[in-house]
Amino acid sequence: xxxxxxxxxxxxxxxxxxxxxxxxxxxxxxxxxxxxxxxxxxxxxxxxxxxxxxxxxxxxxxxxxxxxxxxxxxxxxxxxxxxxxxxxxxxxxxxxxxxxxxxxxxxxxxxxxxxxxxxxxxxxxxxxxxxxxxxxxxxxxxxxxxxxxxxxxxxxxxxxxxxxxxxxxxxxxxxxxxxxxxxxxxxxxxxxxxxxxxxxxxxxxxxxxxxxxxxxxxxxxxxxxxxxxxxxxxxxxxxxxxxxxxxxxxxxxxxxxxxxxxxxxxxxxxxxxxxxxxxxxxxxxxxxxxxxxxxxxxxxxxxxxxxxxxxxxxxxxxxxxxxxxxxxxxxxxxxxxxxxxxxxxxxxxxxxxxxxxxx
Amino acid sequence: xxxxxxxxxxxxxxxxxxxxxxxxxxxxxxxxxxxxxxxxxxxxxxxxxxxxxxxxxxxxxxxxxxxxxxxxxxxxxxxxxxxxxxxxxxxxxxxxxxxxxxxxxxxxxxxxxxxxxxxxxxxxxxxxxxxxxxxxxxxxxxxxxxxxxxxxxxxxxxxxxxxxxxxxxxxxxxxxxxxxxxxxxxxxxxxxxxxxxxxxxxxxxxxxxxxxxxxxxxxxxxxxxxxxxxxxxxxxxxxxxxxxxxxxxxxxxxxxxxxxxxxxxxxxxxxxxxxxxxxxxxxxxxxxxxxxxxxxxxxxxxxxxxxxxxxxxxxxxxxxxxxxxxxxxxxxxxxxxxxxxxxxxxxxxxxxxxxxxxx
Numbered sequence: 223x224x225x226x227x228x229x230x231x232x233x234x235x236x237x238x239x240x241x242x243x244x245x246x247x248x249x250x251x252x253x254x255x256x257x258x259x260x261x262x263x264x265x266x267x268x269x270x271x272x273x274x275x276x277x278x279x280x281x282x283x284x285x286x287x288x289x290x291x292x293x294x295x296x297x298x299x300x301x302x303x304x305x306x307x308x309x310x311x312x313x314x315x316x317x318x319x320x321x322x323x324x325x326x327x328x329x330x331x332x333x334x335x336x337x338x339x340x341x342x343x344x345x346x347x348x349x350x351x352x353x354x355x356x357x358x359x360x361x362x363x364x365x366x367x368x369x370x371x372x373x374x375x376x377x378x379x380x381x382x383x384x385x386x387x388x389x390x391x392x393x394x395x396x397x398x399x400x401x402x403x404x405x406x407x408x409x410x411x412x413x414x415x416x417x418x419x420x421x422x423x424x425x426x427x428x429x430x431x432x433x434x435x436x437x438x439x440x441x442x443x444x445x446x447x448x449x450x451x452x453x454x455x456x457x458x459x460x461x462x463x464x465x466x467x468x469x470x471x472x473x474x475x476x477x478x479x480x481x482x483x484x485x486x487x488x489x490x491x492x493x494x495x496x497x498x499x500x501x502x503x504x505x506x507x508x509x510x511x512x513x514x515x516x517x518x519x520x521x522x523x524x525x526x527x528x529x530x531x532x533x534x535x536x537x538x539x540x541x542x543x544x545x546x547x548x549x550x551x552x553x554x555x556x557x558x559x560x561x562x563x564x565x566x567x568x569x570x571x572x573x574x575x576x577x578x579x580x581x
Numbered sequence: 582x583x584x585x586x587x588x589x590x591x592x593x594x595x596x597x598x599x600x601x602x603x604x605x606x607x608x609x610x611x612x613x614x615x616x617x618x619x620x621x622x623x624x625x626x627x628x629x630x631x632x633x634x635x636x637x638x639x640x641x642x643x644x645x646x647x648x649x650x651x652x653x654x655x656x657x658x659x660x661x662x663x664x665x666x667x668x669x670x671x672x673x674x675x676x677x678x679x680x681x682x683x684x685x686x687x688x689x690x691x692x693x694x695x696x697x698x699x700x701x702x703x704x705x706x707x708x709x710x711x712x713x714x715x716x717x718x719x720x721x722x723x724x725x726x727x728x729x730x731x732x733x734x735x736x737x738x739x740x741x742x743x744x745x746x747x748x749x750x751x752x753x754x755x756x757x758x759x760x761x762x763x764x765x766x767x768x769x770x771x772x773x774x775x776x777x778x779x780x781x782x783x784x785x786x787x788x789x790x791x792x793x794x795x796x797x798x799x800x801x802x803x804x805x806x807x808x809x810x811x812x813x814x815x816x817x818x819x820x821x822x823x824x825x826x827x828x829x830x831x832x833x834x835x836x837x838x839x840x841x842x843x844x845x846x847x848x849x850x851x852x853x854x855x856x857x858x859x860x861x862x863x864x865x866x867x868x869x870x871x872x873x874x875x876x877x878x879x880x881x882x883x884x885x886x887x888x889x890x891x892x893x894x895x896x897x898x899x900x901x902x903x904x905x906x907x908x909x910x911x912x913x914x915x916x917x918x919x920x921x922x923x924x925x926x927x928x929x930x931x932x933x934x935x936x937x938x939x940x
Contacts, residue, residue, distance in 0.1 A: 228687045240897065302899075384776045519934070521927055536939055537910075538599065538931075540916035547915055551896075555914060556906055557899035561881075568880055572897075575878070580895055 224324040225352050227271050228316040229263055230420075231334035232306050233278040237497040237565045241529070241555035244581050249286050249334035252531060253501055262336045264292045266341050268351060277319060278334075279312045304464040310475035311467045314444050315420055315460075320426045322451050328352045329429075331422040331472075336503060340490025347488050347489070350386040351423040359484040360432070361384065361423040362394060362477065364416025366489040370406035373496070373519070375399050375418035375473060377485045380410075384484070385434055394483035397473060416487040418473065422493075432476045440475075443467055498546045499562045502527045516549070553580050554576055583683040584711050585833045587632050587675040588622055589779075590639040590647055590693035591665050596856040596924045599912035600888070608693035609646050610889060612860055622693045625700050629639050629708060636660055636678060637693075647693075647746055663823040668779070669834035670826045673792055673803050674819075680785050681810050681894065687711045688788075690781040690831075696863060698850025709745040710782035715876035716822050718742065718843040719791070720782040721753060721836065722774025724892045725848040729765035734758050734777035734832060734856070736844045737768075743843070753854045756832060775846040779853075791835045799834075844920070857905045858921045875908070912939050 235248025242248050249260040251409045257265065267276065273294045279301045280288060289297060301316055313331055319328045330348055351361045364377050366438050380393035397418065401409065409415040434441045443463050448455040478481060493504050512523055516530025516537065525538040530537050530549040537547055546562055548555040557565065572580050594607025600605050616624065626635065632653045632765040638660045639647055648656060660678055662671060672690055679686045689707055697703050710720045722883040723736050739752035754775065759766065768774040793800045802822050807905040836842060852863050864872045870880055874888030877894065887907040889896050896906055905921055907914040916924065931939050 240895075441926070519927065519931065519936070520931060521923055534911070536599075536912040538912060538914045538916075538927050540927060541658070541916075541920040542915055542917070546913070547913075549913060552893070553895040553897060554906075554908060554913065555897045555899070556901055556904070557897075558901070561900040564880055568878065568897050568899060571878060571880065577895070 223352065224327045225271070225275065226320050226323070226327050226329045227276045228313065228320065228329050229260075229276065229278045229334050230265075230279050230309065230312055231260060231284065232303065232312060233335060235335055235496070236569045237563065238495075238501075239565050240548055240550045240555050240580065241531075241570045243285075245283065247284060247287075247335075248286075248495075250291065253495055254337055254504060258291055259337070259490050259495070260288055260334045262337065263332060264295075266338060266344060267330075267332065267348070269347050274299065277316055279303060279316045281306060285288075292388060302539050305465060305542055306463045307467045307468040308475075309472040310433075310437065310470040311440065311464070312438075313422075313429065313472055314440060315447070317426050317429050317433075318444060318451060321430065321448075325427065326424045328355050329424065329426050331420075331424075333420055335495065336419070336421075337493045337495050339493075340489070343488065344490045346387060347389050347486060347490070350389040350424065351486055353386045353429075354384050354391045354484055354486070355423045356424055357384070358425065358428055359391065359458055359482050360428060360477070361391060361486060363419045363421040364394075364485040364487040365419045365492045366487055367410045367415065367417050370403065370408050370410045371417070372400055372403055374494075376401060376406070376409050376415045377418050378417065379414050379485055381445070389486050389488070391484040391486045394485040397478045398472070406443075409534045410467050416485055420472075422472070422477075427576050429476070435469065437475050440467060440470070442474050497562050497565065498527055498529070498548065498557075499559050501529070502546075502559070527559070530532050538563050544566075554580065582711060582715055583686045584634065585679050585682070585686050585688045585852065586626050586635045587679065587688050587689055588637045588642065588691050588693050589668065589671055589810065590619060590637050591662060591671060592623075594694055594695055595928045596922065597854075597860075598924050598928045598940065599907055599909045599914050600890075604642065604646075606643060606646075606694075607854075609643075609650065612854055613863060617650055618696070618854070619647055622655075622691060623751050625697060625795050626689075626691065626704060626707070629704050633658065636675055638662060638675045640665060646924065649843070658811050663820045665774070666823060666826045667828040668790075668831040669796065669829040670799060670823070671789065672781075672831055673799060674806070676788055676792075677803060677807050677810060680789065680807075684786065685881075687714050687784045687930050688783065688785050688798050690779075690783075692779055694852050694854065694889075695778070695780075696852045698852075699848070703849045705746060706748050706845060706849070707782065709748045710845055712745045712782055713750045713843055713845070714782045714787075716743070717784065718750065718841050719787060719836070719839050720750060720843045721844060722778045722780040722782070723844040723846040724778045724851045725846055726769045726774065729762065729769045731759055731762055731775070735760060735765070735774045735775050737757075737769050738773050738775065738844055738846065746849070748845050750843040750845045753836075753844040756837045757829045758832070759935075768862075775844055776851075777836075778851055779831075780924070781831070781836075791839050794831065796834050796904055797839050799826060799829070845916055852924065856921050856924065857886055857888070857907065858917075858918050860888070861905075861918070886918070 233241040376398040380395035380396040384391040450459045511525040514528045518528045521540045525544040544559045594601040735757040737754040739754035743750040809818045869883040873887045877887045880899045884903040903918045
C-alpha cells in the first residue's frame with residue numbers, strides 16, 4: 223500500500239496574536255518546547271513516512287519558512303494554493319497531486335498546528351487507520367473528549383466496523399458542529415462521541431468520488447486543474463480557477479454527507495492549541511497555577527499565562543489572577559483568560575485600522 | 582536679599598519601577614510632557630533664580646545625568662553626597678555651601694521629583710516666602726489638601742504671622758506624620774491643615790541654628806566638613822564623615838521640634854508623582870478613563886494606565902479594568918491600581934534575587 227501524508231499548513235492562528243502574524247503563522251511558532259508546530263508535525267510522522275511521501279498544502283507566502291523548517295522534504299512536495307479556500311479545496315488540490323503519483327494511494331490528512339503528546343500511539347493509529355481506509359472507508363481520527371467543550375465538532379460512534387492493532391473503527395453516525403453547552407455535556411457523558419480532530423485517512427480515489435458526488439462544481443474546477451498537472455499551464459490555470467472556488471470546509475462539504483465514514487476514537491493527548499488558554503492547558507503550571515515561558519517575577523500572581531519566549535524583557539506581575547500576558551518584540555497583549563476568544567477581534571480591529579505592521 | 586534654591590535630587594523613585602532605576606532615577610524621567618522631572622524643576626524657578634543661584638544636592642552617580650539636563654548650571658553647584666542619609670543631612674550639606682557663599686542667604690529647599698501645575702503662583706509664593714523667611718521664620722509650603730490622603734504629612738495652621746503679596750503665613754502649630762484615614766478626614770474637613778510639601782524657605786543661619794539645637798551630633802559632623810570647604814581635604818573628609826551620619830528626615834529631625842515655623846498654604850496643583858496611580862491622576866484620561874502614553878489599542882478597557890513612552894511596542898488590552906501596565910525596554914509591569922504601593926516590594930524582591938540589571 224502506498225501511504226502518503228498531506229499536511230495542511232495554510233492557517234495563521236489569529237487567536238495566538240501577537241505571537242502569530244501573517245508572516246509568522248502558528249505552524250512556524252515554538253509554542254511547546256523548542257520545535258515549531260510544523261517541525262513537531264514532521265517529527266511525529268518521520269518514522270512512518272519517507273520525506274518524499276510527505277506533502278504540504280500551504281500558501282505561497284509560507285513556503286519559504288516551511289521549507290527552512292523541514293529541508294528534508296522535496297520542494298516539489300509543497301503544494302501552493304494561490305489563496306486559501308477552506309479545507310475542502312486544500313485537500314482536493316493535495317489529492318490531485320497524490321493521484322498523479324499513485325492512483326491507489328491512501329492519504330492521511332494531517333495538521334501542522336495541533337499538538338499531540340502521545341506520539342507513539344498516534345503513529346500506531348495512523349498505520350491502523352490506513353488499513354481500515356484501504357477497504358474504502360473514509361476514516362476520521364476521533365479524540366476522546368477531555369471536557370464538554372463547545373469549541374469542537376463531535377462525531378457519534380455507531381456499530382464497530384473493524385479492529386486493527388487494538389484500535390476499533392466505528393461507523394460515524396453523525397457529525398455535530400460546535401454544540402451548545404448542554405448538548406456537549408450529554409454527548410460527553412454518553413461515551414458515544416469523539417471530538418472531530420480534522421485528521422482523516424482515506425483512499426485518494428474515494429475522496430475524489432465524494433468530491434464528485436457532493437461538491438460537483440468544485441470537482442469540475444479540480445478536473446480543469448488536473449488536466450494541466452505537470453505542464454506549464456498548471457500554475458496559470460490554478461491561479462485562474464482557484465479564486466472562483468467556493469470556500470468550503472471538508473466537514474460541511476464532504477464528511478457530514480459522505481458514505482461510509484469511520485471514526486477511530488483515540489486518546490493521544492491531542493490539543494488544537496487554537497488560543498492562549500488552550501496553550502495554557504498544554505504547558506505545565508507552577509505551584510501558583512502560573513504558566514510561564516520566559517523571565518517572570520510575580521508577587522501574589524495566580525493562574526496566569528506569561529508568554530515571553532524571546533526573553534528580552536522581564537515580566538513583573540503584582541496581584542494578578544487568571545490573566546494572559548503575551549510579550550513580543552513589537553506588541554504586548556494583556557487579556558483575562560476568560561476573554562481570550564476576543565483576541566480575534568483585536569486582530570480585526572488592527573486590520574480595520576490598517577495597522578499592518580502588527581498583522 | 583540673597584536668595585538661593587537648593588534642589589534635592591537624590592532619590593530614585595522606587596515606586597515608579599520599571600521606569601525608574603538606580604541609573605535612571607525619577608528626576609531623569611519624562612513622566613509629564615516632554616521634559617524630565619528635573620528639567621521641570623529648573624524651568625519652574627528659572628525666572629526667579631540665576632543659574633549660579635541654583636544648587637543641587639545629589640549622589641555622584643546622578644551628577645552626569647543631571648548636568649546634561651541642565652547644562653546652564655555651574656558644575657560646582659552640584660553638591661555631591663557620598664551616600665544618601667535622608668533629607669536632613671542633604672539639606673545640611675547644601676546649607677554649608679550656601680553659607681560659604683553668603684552668610685545672610687535665604688534658601689529655598691525644593692524638590693526635583695514633584696510636579697506643579699500652577700507654576701506662576703508657585704513662583705509668587707516662593708518670592709513671598711523669602712520675605713517671610715527674612716524675619717527668621719522657618720517657612721514651609723503647605724499644600725491645600727485635595728483629598729484626605731493618608732500618604733502625606735499634615736501641618737496645622739495657627740495664628741496668622743504675616744501677609745505678603747496675597748499669601749498668608751500662619752504659625753505651624755503641629756506636624757502630623759501620615760495619619761489614619763479617620764484622622765485625615767477630620768483634618769481635611771477642619772480646613773486648618775495643609776499637606777507637608779517638603780519644600781522649605783528659610784535663612785541659612787536659622788536652619789544651622791536648628792541643626793545645632795536639635796541634631797547636635799550631626800551639627801558637629803557638619804562643622805568638621807565645613808572646616809575643609811574649598812580645600813583639598815573636603816572630599817576625603819566628607820567621604821569619611823558621611824557614612825557615620827545618622828539617617829534622618831528634615832521633618833523628624835528639625836521641623837517637628839523647631840522654633841518659629843510658618844506655613845504658607847497654597848493651591849498650586851502640586852503632586853508628588855510618587856507612584857503610578859499618582860501619575861494617573863496627573864495625566865489626562867480619555868473617555869474610557871484610560872490614561873495612555875504610547876501606542877495602545879484597547880477593547881473594553883477602562884480606568885487603566887498604559888505607560889509605554891518609548892513607543893517601541895503596541896500595548897493591546899482586552900477586557901481590562903483599573904490596571905497599571907508599564908512597558909520599558911527590558912521590563913514590563915502589570916499590576917492593579919489598588920496594589921501599586923507593592924511596586925516597592927517588587928523592587929525589593931528583585932534586589933534580594935540580585936537581578937541587578939533590573940534595579
